[in-house]
Amino acid sequence: MYALVDATSFYASAEKVFDPRIRNKPVVVLSNNDGCIVAASPEAKRLNIPKFQPYFKLKSVLAEHNVVIRSSNYELYADLSDKMMKVINQFSDNHHIYSIDESFLKFEGFGDLVDSWEQYGHVIRRSVWRSTKLPVGVGFGPTPTLAKAANHAAKKFKNATGVAVINNQQSRRQILANLNVEDVWGIGKRLTKQLNQQGIYSALDLANQNPRLMRKQFSVVLERTVSELNGEACLSWHEITQRKKEIYSTRSFGERITDPKALKAALATHCAIVSKKLRKQNSLAKNIVIFAHSSPFEDRYYKKSFIQKLPVASSDVRVFTKAVSDIFHQLFQSGVKYYKAGVGAIELEDDTFLQTDLFSQSQDSPALMKCLDEINTRFGNHTARTGAQLQSNAWHMRRAFLSPYYTTRWSDIPLIKCQ
Amino acid sequence: MKVIPIKAQAGITGFESPAAEYKELGLSLDQLLVNHPNATFIGLASGDSMQGVGIFDGDLLLVDRAVSPQQNDVIVANFNNEFVCKLLDLQNRVLRSASTLYAPVKISECDQFQLEGVVTGSIRMHRKNSGLTRCMR
Numbered sequence: 001m002y003a004l005v006d007a008t009s010f011y012a013s014a015e016k017v018f019d020p021r022i023r024n025k026p027v028v029v030l031s032n033n034d035g036c037i038v039a040a041s042p043e044a045k046r047l048n049i050p051k052f053q054p055y056f057k058l059k060s061v062l063a064e065h066n067v068v069i070r071s072s073n074y075e076l077y078a079d080l081s082d083k084m085m086k087v088i089n090q091f092s093d094n095h096h097i098y099s100i101d102e103s104f105l106k107f108e109g110f111g112d113l114v115d116s117w118e119q120y121g122h123v124i125r126r127s128v129w130r131s132t133k134l135p136v137g138v139g140f141g142p143t144p145t146l147a148k149a150a151n152h153a154a155k156k157f158k159n160a161t162g163v164a165v166i167n168n169q170q171s172r173r174q175i176l177a178n179l180n181v182e183d184v185w186g187i188g189k190r191l192t193k194q195l196n197q198q199g200i201y202s203a204l205d206l207a208n209q210n211p212r213l214m215r216k217q218f219s220v221v222l223e224r225t226v227s228e229l230n231g232e233a234c235l236s237w238h239e240i241t242q243r244k245k246e247i248y249s250t251r252s253f254g255e256r257i258t259d260p261k262a263l264k265a266a267l268a269t270h271c272a273i274v275s276k277k278l279r280k281q282n283s284l285a286k287n288i289v290i291f292a293h294s295s296p297f298e299d300r301y302y303k304k305s306f307i308q309k310l311p312v313a314s315s316d317v318r319v320f321t322k323a324v325s326d327i328f329h330q331l332f333q334s335g336v337k338y339y340k341a342g343v344g345a346i347e348l349e350d351d352t353f354l355q356t357d358l359f360s361q362s363q364d365s366p367a368l369m370k371c372l373d374e375i376n377t378r379f380g381n382h383t384a385r386t387g388a389q390l391q392s393n394a395w396h397m398r399r400a401f402l403s404p405y406y407t408t409r410w411s412d413i414p415l416i417k418c419q
Numbered sequence: 420m421k422v423i424p425i426k427a428q429a430g431i432t433g434f435e436s437p438a439a440e441y442k443e444l445g446l447s448l449d450q451l452l453v454n455h456p457n458a459t460f461i462g463l464a465s466g467d468s469m470q471g472v473g474i475f476d477g478d479l480l481l482v483d484r485a486v487s488p489q490q491n492d493v494i495v496a497n498f499n500n501e502f503v504c505k506l507l508d509l510q511n512r513v514l515r516s517a518s519t520l521y522a523p524v525k526i527s528e529c530d531q532f533q534l535e536g537v538v539t540g541s542i543r544m545h546r547k548n549s550g551l552t553r554c555m556r
Contacts, residue, residue: 018460020497023533086457131458131484133535407460416480416495416502418466419521 001110001117001140001167002147005088005124006102008135008155011039014080015070017133018406018414027068030055033252033398034071071399079407080132087131091124094237104144106237121154121163141166144235145228148185149175149203176229179203186225191218203229247283249273250342254398256295257338263292264328268388270343271320276376278345279369282352284313285345290324292331292341302336313349316364317372321388452540458485462495462502464541469493469504471517478543480504484536493538498524499531504538 007013011029016022026044028037036052047065049058055069062069081100089095092105107114114120121138128136137160139151146166153175154164166172182192184203200206207229215223224234249270257263267290278285291305308323320343375384382389404412453459464478472493474480482495494507498514505514505524514524526532 020502020533021500023497023500024531083457131455133484413479414460414462414502415465416462416482416504418464418469418474418476418504418516 001107001142002144003092003105003107003117003121003124003141004098004102004139004144004147004151005105005128005136006151007084008137009039009041009045010081010101010134011072011077012041012044012070013134014077015068015073015403016041017080018076019403022068025068026065027070028062029070029072030401031072033254034400035252038072069401071402073399073403073405075405075408076403080134084128084132084134084136087128088124088136090127091120096237104147117165117167118163121165122161125162135162138163139166140164141172142231143228143233145185145225146172146231149179149183149229152179152183172231173204176204176207177202181206184225184229186221191222194218245348246344246346247274247277247285247348248289248342248344249277250291250340250344252340253338258334258336260328260332260334263332263338263341264324265389266341267292267324267328267343268321268386269382270341271324272317272382272385272389274343274345275315275317275320275369276373278315278348279373282350283345283348284315284351284364286310286313286347286349287345288320288323289344289346290327290331290342292338294336295339298337298339300336302333304331304333306331307346311360312362312364314362314364315351316369317386318365319363321386325388452481452542453483454539455483455485458536459483459539460536462504464504468516468518468521472506473543474504474517474538474541475543478541480538481540481542482536483539486537486539488534488537495535495538497531497533497535498526502535507534 012027015027015029024043025041026047026049027041028044028049029039030036031038034055036054037049037058038051040049040051044067047067049061049065049067077100084101085095085097085103088103088105092107092110094106094108095103096106097103117140121140124138125136128134137151137155139147139149139154140163141147141150150164150166154160154162157164157175157178164175166175179202181187181195181200181203182189184206187195187206195201195206200209206226209226211223211226214226227234251266251270253266257266274285274288286309288308288310289305290308291303293303293305294301306327308327310319310323314320324343372384376382404414406412406414449456460482462480462482464474464480465476467476469475474493480495488494488507488509490507490509492507493504495502495504496507496514498505503514506517508515508523512526514526516523
């Protein structure tokens with residue numbers, strides 16, 4: 001049996017944990033630079049506030065309904081996510097964190113220990129709520145794809161209780177029949193359109209397709225999804241827990257940038273973020289992508305991106321920063337109002353299986369990077385940084401509605417009244 | 420019993436400290452004070468209504484959400500959209516202060532009441548701590 005446990009509108013729920021004034025209010029959270037709405041609490045959803053819409057377009061609607069607006073407080077979300085995951089981890093010996101707010105549990109040999117998955121799901125929910133004041137939904141299924149489908153049912157179906165279980169043909173058919181095909185794990189928008197054209201609308205429609213035919217028409221991935229929907233586990237646990245194959249750090253600027261120094265500093269910071277993430281999963285990058293562009297909605301749209309091949313696969317911030325520095329004169333054009341820039345690591349490999357080359361030696365210093373990571377973990381991100389990052393902070397994010405860092409900064413801990 | 424098998428001698432340099440294998444990690448306050456790290460948060464007490472139990476304005480409160488509240492526990496609750504620290508009288512559904520200056524508050528049907536956690540410990544600074552002074556906004 002598999003379970004998928006995830007938080008209900010995680011960012012919005014996280015904002016409520018340490019702010020009792022907004023516990024029962026509609027809350028929305030905005031993306032980087034306060035651009036779009038990325039999370040809406042259940043109260044806000046009931047007001048039919050659409051997600052992924054630009055904030056400025058909805059300003060008046062939000063004000064009219066007294067909706068609480070927050071900028072993304074990643075520092076708070078990361079800490080609360082960590083606590084939530086540790087609580088969830090107690091319920092199985094096999095736990096994989098899939099994203100900041102969702103994780104898979106795998107139960108092997110639990111058959112005799114758990115009388116009712118339904119009840120077990122509620123125990124998980126109550127425990128997470130009590131420890132962290134974060135609401136979660138739990139879905140159980142014999143395959144990861146079915147667990148994901150059950151999770152959807154647990155949260156979004158009519159009369160949903162926060163827990164749903166697929167453990168026989170009846171529950172499987174009932175949930176899949178009520179699930180749109182676009183809500184099946186791994187089915188994107190484009191694929192949904194193609195499937196709809198063939199008369200496949202529900203998850204059950206998809207489950208009833210011939211897997212081989214799906215492979216022929218679409219891909220081996222869709223063939224597996226069909227098998228998974230029929231209760232045949234095709235995705236191995238290893239594949240679910242697979243490491244990321246590409247890592248990006250990109251961000252749009254709070255204000256347009258025209259200064260080359262500021263742009264370079266932003267890219268240097270992205271180098272630091274990407275290389276740190278690589279080190280965390282013990283990967284090295286063979287190639288890195290560097291790009292910058294102006295806003296596509298303004299005149300004279302300008303975009304440039306480069307792929308830099310590194311002589312030896314690396315995860316060292318200095319190697320990345322040098323690569324940026326080497327191509328910067330080709331990337332930057334004066335007069336352009338830069339809107340967004342980023343750095344990505346592609347073609348990753350495991351650092352334990354690195355192919356070494358006699359003639360081009362690695363420039364990495366794992367010891368130095370380890371020291372850097374330890375300093376920044378202990379004293380906060382970017383405490384120690386490369387000189388290139390220091391030149392300017394003009395590119396920083398706009399976060400006008402930021403809540404305090406309740407759990408990670410002493411000056412921000414919640415106030416408790418003794419009056 | 421472990422015996423250090425090396426005689427201490429003066430005048431020899433570059434000798435590894437014979438005490439090295441007896442070294443343990445330093446004491447951690449977290450280990451002592453926080454029983455449920457995933458369910459504990461730290462808050463700042465504001466006000467004088469809990470002085471009777473030794474909680475003063477500006478003290479740090481360790482709030483554990485995993486502990487079940489018992490009669491007369493010091494608790495933190497979300498009471499009408501505010502975090503408050505009170506003594507919990509479960510039997511009478513009353514929140515009491517640890518000070519004669521504050522009357523007990525009855526929890527009625529119209530009140531919003533949500534238990535946040537039990538205060539398992541509090542910490543008072545006897546010298547100014549710049550990190551904490553800053554949070555006395």
